[in-house]
Amino acid sequence: MKSCVIVFPGSNCDRDVAIALEASSGAAPQMIWHGETEIPECDLIVLPGGFSYGDYLRSGAMAARAPIMRSVVAKANAGTPVLGLCNGFQILTEAGLLPGALMRNAGLKFICRDVYLKVENSGALFTRLYSHGQIVRIPISHHDGNYFTDAAALDRLESAGRVAFRYCAADGAVSAAANPNGSLNNIAGILNGAGNVLGMMPHPERLIAPELGGSDGRALFDALAEALQCA
Amino acid sequence: MKARIHITLKKGVLDPQGKAIANALSHLGFDGVEEVRQGKYIEIDLAGSDSTQARARVDAMCAQLLANTVIENYAVELDA
Numbered sequence: 001m002k003s004c005v006i007v008f009p010g011s012n013c014d015r016d017v018a019i020a021l022e023a024s025s026g027a028a029p030q031m032i033w034h035g036e037t038e039i040p041e042c043d044l045i046v047l048p049g050g051f052s053y054g055d056y057l058r059s060g061a062m063a064a065r066a067p068i069m070r071s072v073v074a075k076a077n078a079g080t081p082v083l084g085l086c087n088g089f090q091i092l093t094e095a096g097l098l099p100g101a102l103m104r105n106a107g108l109k110f111i112c113r114d115v116y117l118k119v120e121n122s123g124a125l126f127t128r129l130y131s132h133g134q135i136v137r138i139p140i141s142h143h144d145g146n147y148f149t150d151a152a153a154l155d156r157l158e159s160a161g162r163v164a165f166r167y168c169a170a171d172g173a174v175s176a177a178a179n180p181n182g183s184l185n186n187i188a189g190i191l192n193g194a195g196n197v198l199g200m201m202p203h204p205e206r207l208i209a210p211e212l213g214g215s216d217g218r219a220l221f222d223a224l225a226e227a228l229q230c231a
Numbered sequence: 232m233k234a235r236i237h238i239t240l241k242k243g244v245l246d247p248q249g250k251a252i253a254n255a256l257s258h259l260g261f262d263g264v265e266e267v268r269q270g271k272y273i274e275i276d277l278a279g280s281d282s283t284q285a286r287a288r289v290d291a292m293c294a295q296l297l298a299n300t301v302i303e304n305y306a307v308e309l310d311a
Contacts, residue, residue, distance in 0.1 A: 057296070057297070058299055061296065061299070065295075065296055093301075094299065099301075100301060101299055101301045101302045103244070103245070103302065104247055104248060105247070106245065106247050107247070108247050108248065108251055146245075146247075148244060148245075148301075148302060149301065150301070182245065182247070
């Protein structure tokens with residue numbers, strides 16, 4: 001699997017995700033600076049977590065207009081898989097590749113802790129090694145993770161099964177108490193209509209081995225490596 | 232020419248920062264604060280004196296970068 005990780009000024013999860021990609025696929029990703037204009041031929045593009053441009057204006061707003069993003073949007077629209085984690089999810093919404101917006105957490109606090117997620121769509125390229133309804137433990141680390149979209153767009157997401165992950169309790173209950181940031185319908189991650197773009201606020205790259213405290217994030221990278229190995 | 236842009240959250244979009252400000256005001260003893268909505272204010276100095284053209288350019292700036300129209304509205308004032 002040939003993958004590219006886009007690095008913005010202020011990205012800080014780029015190296016973690018590079019390690020996760022290499023652990024699953026055996027191949028180190030190519031790191032691409034935001035000021036480049038062309039992404040080389042690759043099977044997967046990753047927008048990493050962090051605080052690109054210091055979250056100026058809105059989280060992800062400046063990064064979404066960086067020179068490299070024209071190539072990211074073109075490749076996403078042509079079917080290349082694109083994974084946005086945390087700040088990467090914010091960038092994907094700002095770039096118009098995913099609907100909605102990530103707003104300030106309802107409790108106004110930066111939250112950094114493990115949460116439980118329910119896998120709502122296990123048919124996607126990214127989630128196919130999880131089972132439907134599986135509960136996984138993955139950390140979040142964000143100030144602006146409160147997913148919002150208008151009622152019509154929310155209905156389109158829900159009716160098409162495009163919610164990939166939802167915040168839940170340890171027993172799988174999807175409740176207001178298990179919602180860390182006020183996201184509509186406890187949404188933690190969504191897919192685009194074609195299923196080749198996933199944005200999620202949690203950080204699967206931070207839990208890929210028992211030494212790190214858990215390995216529930218590993219299956220996401222294994223799934224990509226398996227599906228894209230011969231691509 | 233100067234453009235003054237106010238960016239505000241759309242009606243119905245939760246504004247937890249505005250709520251926290253309203254709470255703080257009431258703790259300070261300011262009664263009668265019914266609602267607070269927080270927004271952004273941006274000033275842009277523009278070359279040229281054609282206000283029709285300036286408005287079109289600032290509109291495009293708002294739509295493409297300054298505001299996120301999923302959650303925000305914007306209003307533009309121009310000073311000659």
